[in-house]
Amino acid sequence: MGPQCTRADRNLLYLYSTFIGGVIAAYFIVPSVAQPFLYSFVGVATVVALAYGGRKGRPNGAAWRWIAGGIGLWVLGDAMWTGADVLGKTLPYPSFADVLYIVGYPMLIFGVWRVFESPGKSLTRMLDTGIIALGIASFVWVFLVEGVIEQAGAAPLQMLTAADGPTMDLVLLAVLVRSAFIRQARSVATDLVGLAIGLILLTDLVYAKQSLSGSYVGGGWLDAGWLVGYFTLGASALIGHRVKRRVARAARRNPVLPIRLIFTLLGALLVPAVFIGELILGRSVDYRAAIPTTVLMFALVTVRVVGLMRQHISQVDTLVLREAELAESDEKFRSIFDNVSEGLYQSTLDGRLLTINHAGARILGFDSPEEALLLEATSDIYVDPAHRVEMVKALEQYGRIKGYEVEVRRTDGEAFWMQLESRLITSPTDSRKIILGIFTDVTEKRRLESQLRQAEKMEAVGQLAGGIAHDFNNILSVILNNGRFVLKDVEEGSQSHTDVQEMVDAADRAATLTSQLLAFSTEDSFAPKVLDVNEVISDMKVLLGDTFKKNVRFEMLLDPELSNIDMDRFQLEQLIMSMAQNSAQAMVDGGTFTISTANIDPAVQGGSSDNKERVQLSITDTGIGMEKEVSDRAFEPFFTTRQIGEGSGLGLASVYGIIERSGGSVSISSEPGIGTTFEMSFAAAL
DSSP: OOOOOOOHHHHHHHHHHHHHHHHHHHHSSSOOOTTHHHHHHHHHHHHHHHHHHHTTTTTHHHHHHHHHHHHHHHHHHHHHHHHHHHOOOOOOOOEEEEEHHHHHHHHHHHHHHHHHOOTTHHHHHHHHHHHHHHHHHHOOOOEEEEEEEHHHHHOOHHHHHHHHHHHHHHHHHHHHHHHHHSSSOHHHHHHHHHHHHHHHHHHHHHHHHHHHHEEEOTTTHHHHHHHHHHHHHHHHHHHTOOOOOBOOGGGGGGTTHHHHHHHHHHHHHHHHHHHHHHTTOOOOOOOOHHHHHHHHHHHHHHHHHHHHHHHHHHHHHHHHHHHHHHHHHHHHHHHHHHHSEEEEEETTTTOOOEEOHHHHHHHHSSHHHHHHTTTTGGGGGGGSTTTHHHHHHHHHHHHHHHHHEEEEETTOOEEEHHHHHHHEEEEETTEEEEEEEEEOOHHHHHHHHHHHHHHHHHHHHHHHHEEEHHHHHHHHHHHHHHHHHHHHHTTTTTTHHHHHHHHHHHHHHHHHHHHHHHHHHTTTOOOOOEEHEEEEEEEEHHHHHHHHHHHHHEEEOTTTTTEEEOOHHHHHHHHHHHHHHHHHHTEEEEEEEEEEEEEEEETTTTTOOSOOOOEEEEEEESSSSSOHHTTTTTTTTTTOOTTOOOOOOOHHHHHHHHHHHTOOOEEEETTTTTEEEEEEEBBBOO
8 A cells, every 4th residue: 555545636636637638539629730739738748747646755756757757858859840840840860859759768668667666676677678678679670670771771870760669669568578577566556557558559569550651640540549648657657556556466376487587588589589580581690780689688698597596596595594494493392392291282173193292192101102193082091082072062162172171091091180271273284173282180289179178178167166166065064063963962873863874974975075076176285295106006005905806906017216206195095096996897897907107208208398207107907998989088077977876977087187286197098898098197206
C-alpha cells in the first residue's frame, strides 16, 4: 500500500481524465490545421501530470520524472515541427527536433525501467535487458531496417537518425518483456505504464509500416494510439501506488529465473545468428558494425556469466552456512530433547508413537526410545484404555489438554500415575493431525498430597477430640470421685455396692478412652527425655507376652548398638502396648509377633528432612492382614473393622498422635493373609 489517496487527488485524476479525454475526442473533429496544437496540448498535459506524480512523493517517484523528461523532449520536438508548418517552412533532416527525439528515448526507457525495478538491486536485470535489447536490435537492423535505408540512398547521419526510432522502440520492448519476469508487487500504476508503452510501440510499428509504403496520413486515427498512450502515462503518475497492490503472476511462479535466463540467452545468440544468417543468405556483412556489436555482446554476456558464478558461489556459501546453522540448531534441540527430565512424545491419533525422548522411554520402563517406538499402540499402557479415548476426544474438541492425570503401566506391569499436557498439531510433512505432548510421573506427588490431606484431616479431628476429651474428663472426674465416696458408705456385698462398683469401673474405662483421645489430640501432658528403646521394650517383655494367646510366638530382634531417642517414656510404652494389642486381635488363630529395632543411616536410606541418624522401631505380625483400602484409613480416629462393642477405633489413632508429637513417622505394609508391618522412625538423640 502506498500513501492514502485523498479526495483532492481523486478529484484531480477525474478532472485530468475528463478534460484530456475531451481534447482527444476533439482532435478528430477540429480542422486539420488545429490538430497539431491539440496534439501538443495533450503532450504538455501528460508531462505536467507525470511531473506532478513524481513530485508528490509516489513510491519510486523519480521514475515518473524521468518519463516526464523523455515525453517532454518529444513534445518539444513535435512543437518545432508544428511551428515550422505554421510558418510554412521545412526543417532539415536530421534537425534539432530529431536530436530531441533521440535524447528523449533513453530518458523514457530509463524511467520505464525504473518503474518496474527496485533501485540498487537491478544490475543483473539491467544486463539482461541490455543483452535482450542488443540482440533484438541487431536482428531488426540487419533484416528490416538496413536494407530499406540503403535503398533510399540516405546519408550515414540520416541512416542513424532513421534507425534510432525503431532501435529505441526495440529496447523499450525488451524492457517490457524483461519486466514480466520481475518478482515484485504490481499496482494499477505499473499496469498502466505497461499498457501505455505497449500502445505507443504498437502505434510506432503501424506508423513504420505505413511510412515505408507511403500510406501514412497525418491527423488520422493512427494518432489516437500516441494520444491515448500519453494520456495513460499521465494517469499512471496521478494514481501512483496509492491503490491496494496485488501480487504479480510472475511472483507466484517458481521457474522465473530459468525463464529469464532463457530469454537472455536467446538475446545473446541473436547477434552471432544475425551475422551468420547474412553469410548464409549471401549478403555482405558490415564488419564495422558486426565486430563492435559482437564485442559489446560478448562483454555483456561475460559480465552476466561472472555475476551468475558469483551468485551461485554466494548461494552455495549461504546454503552451506544455513546447513551448518540447521545442524547446530538440530543438535541443540536434540540435546534439550534427550536431556530434559520430562517425557516428550509425538503420536498419531490411533496411538502409534512417532517420537519419544530418553526420559519418556525411561518413565514407561523402556531401555531406549527405539525400544519404545516398537510399541504398537499407546493405549496398551493405559490401565483403562477408555481414558485414552476420552483424551483424544478432548483434544479433537479443544485442541489442547493440560494437567490430565491418568493411571498407566510400565513395561513390567507396575502401575503409576502420569500427568499429561498435550496439543493437537498438523504434521508439516503430510498434513495429518498428530499429538504432541509432555508427561511426567506424578505417583510420588499424589502420594505426598494424600499424606498431606490425611495429616490435615487428622489434625482437624485431633483438635475436635481434644476439646471433647477435656470436657468429658471433667465430667468423669465428678462421677469417679462421687462413686468412690459412695462405695465407702455402702455395705460390701449388697446390691447397691455392686451397682456402684460397676458404675466406677465403667467410668475408669471411659477415663482410659479419654486418655487415648488426649494422646491422639496431642493435648495430653508430654515430658520427653532420652530413652533407650531396647530397655523400654525389655522392661515390657512380660507385659507384652501376657497380651498374646499361647498360640502366638513372641520375638524380639533388638540392635545392641541402637541409639537413644528423645521421647516421653509413658507414651512410648502406650504406643508399643497399643500396637501389640492390635496385632493380638489380628492373630486370633496364632502366628508370630516380632518387635525389632535398628539404626537408619540417612545416607543409605536416601536422607531425611533433618539429615540426622534415625532409630527405627518395627512391629510385625503374621495375622489376617489388611486390604489397601483399610490400611490407608488405619490411623483415622473411630475407624475400625471390628464389630460394635469390640473396639473404639482409637488405638492406632492414638499411636499416630504419639508418633507425630515425637517428631517421628510411620508407614504400613500389609497383605491379606500374610500379615502387617508397622515401621516407625524417630530422630536419634544428640
